[in-house]
Amino acid sequence: MAIECPMERVEFTLTVNESLHLEYPRAKTPTGWVTFGFDVDMDRAITQAVSGMLDLMQDLLQVTRTEALALASVAVDVRVTQVVNGVRGAHAVFSHGAVRKNREGSRSIE
Numbered sequence: 001m002a003i004e005c006p007m008e009r010v011e012f013t014l015t016v017n018e019s020l021h022l023e024y025p026r027a028k029t030p031t032g033w034v035t036f037g038f039d040v041d042m043d044r045a046i047t048q049a050v051s052g053m054l055d056l057m058q059d060l061l062q063v064t065r066t067e068a069l070a071l072a073s074v075a076v077d078v079r080v081t082q083v084v085n086g087v088r089g090a091h092a093v094f095s096h097g098a099v100r101k102n103r104e105g106s107r108s109i110e
Contacts, residue, residue, distance in 0.1 A: 024052040032095035033060075036081060042088040046078055053092035061099060075099050 026035045033056055037048025053076055057068040075098040081089030 022052070023055075024048050026052055026056060032093055032098070034094075035092045036089065037091075038081075038087055038089045040086055040088065042080075042083075042090065045081075045088045045090040049078060049090040049092040050076070053094055057094065071099055 024036055024038075026033065028034075033053070035049050035052030035056060037045040037050075037052065039045040039048065050072065053072060054065060054068045057063065057072060057076075058065060061068065061071070063071065072092075072094070075094060077093045079091055079093065081091045083089075
C-alpha cells in the first residue's frame, strides 16, 4: 500500500493489537469503516474487500454472516482503489450510523 499525497512532515503512532487476526487491511475514518482487497483479478479484490467488511460488521454489530450480508447489500458501497501496475484494488465503505438498532433490538438502515 502507499500514501500518495503531498506532505511536508508526518508523524504516525501505531499500536499493535495482537488479539486481532485480520486477513486484509481495514481503516476507521471520520466518516466510516473501510476494508480493502488487492489481487491481479478485480473480482477477487472485490471479494476480499467485501469479505473483510462482513467480518467487521459481524464484530461491530454482533450479527451472523448472513445478517451482515443482508445489511451490507444496502449499507456498503464498493469502490475501485487502484488499477495500476497489474494489481487491482477495491475497497468497501460502511458509513458510521448507516445501521442503527431500535428499541426492539432489530436493525434499521439509514
